Amino acid sequence: MGRVRCKDYRGLKSLNSEQQQQLHAARKTTHAYLQQSAAVPEGTTASVNIPTATFSNGRTIPLIGLGTWKSSPGQAHAAVSAAVRCGYRHIDCASIYGNEHEIGAALAELFAEGTVQREELFITTKLWNSDHNNVEAACRRSLAALHLTYLDLYLTHWPVVTGCTGPTLVPSTAETWSAMEGLVRQGLVRSIGLSNFSRVKLQQLMDSPTLTIKPAVLQVEAHPYWPNTALIDWAQQQGIHVTAYSPLGSPDSAQMLGRDPAKSGSSSSKGVAAAAAAEGLTGQQPQLMQHPLVLDMAKRHRKSTAQVLIRWSIQKGTSVIPKSANPERIKANLDVFSWSLSDADMTALARLAEVASQRMVDGSFWLSPEGPYRRLEDLWDAAVPDREVLRQQVIARYTNINTPQPHATLNTGKL
16 A cells, blocks of 8 residues: 555645645536435435434443545545535544534535525544544644534544654644543534454453543444444443444445455356355455345345345444435435334344455555564454455355266166
């Protein structure tokens, strides 16, 4: 993985020409998207009753939010406008996504036209790795970009500090957390939490003698190929709400994160290749939304594969933040509360991890021979499944399809 691009929008009150062009393109895209979907006409908003979960501090979070990771320039503005108009009240952001200024422009327009009031929305954003020494300044930059005076939730994005080498993080997670607690005391943030933290790292923070505010939220990857059940169950037992990201299996993460599925190797047997495809596997990159089980389940319930996967996350007790730039799919993703998956459905989906267990955002781009994370096991504090071994296990299930099998001759003379 190459260097991660960061964008700094501290001068947002006076946008430069590039930012102005981006916002102009975003507004044009928004207008086109709203025209595309008659379900979310400009200037109106739908009334949708989205259930909420309650944090340990008494605050609530809508169970479905709009994810904004991987949005192309102009898409975030359009997607947020469409989402809020069709009933979304939860938007998930991050400074590293480079689109907070677009989202802020969309929010400002929605507030100005009276489509929604600030207190009706739940806005999350995240502290990037390069800002652990300047937590308040980073938070204020995000607030300025988003045109907000407070955040509903601020998360430490990764247990990573840019430029840090050696065996431990500097500043430590506890030191960063103390600065996050200061944001709550100042009224800049209502709740704080963590993203991409293991149980070990989260427990270490909770055991810190300096901790005064318990984490309200843990945001982690979760979908049937990576259910994260043990971590989610443990967090919920601790009174920590879990938000699931990449609920649809992040189908484009291989390309986004620099993994080449072709490098995993392939069989020359068309039968084996077809069998692996039947398990939803394409080289290293499982395609969850293409798995026959998910497709069949969607057909039986008369829902989309995305709706099935979102419903799976909700029934596991998490909130969920699917990303889409298409206004019709954005609206459709809300249709997950008037129906449910059966226990058999939930069990069948959970078993997919036995065949193709894979974390799509595995954090390998944070590994360094200089530390603090030299191996994925150091980052996640757990053994990491070997993708090639898993792939070979799937292939092994089918390698004898075209191989002559042992046989005996019956007394009829037939084999």
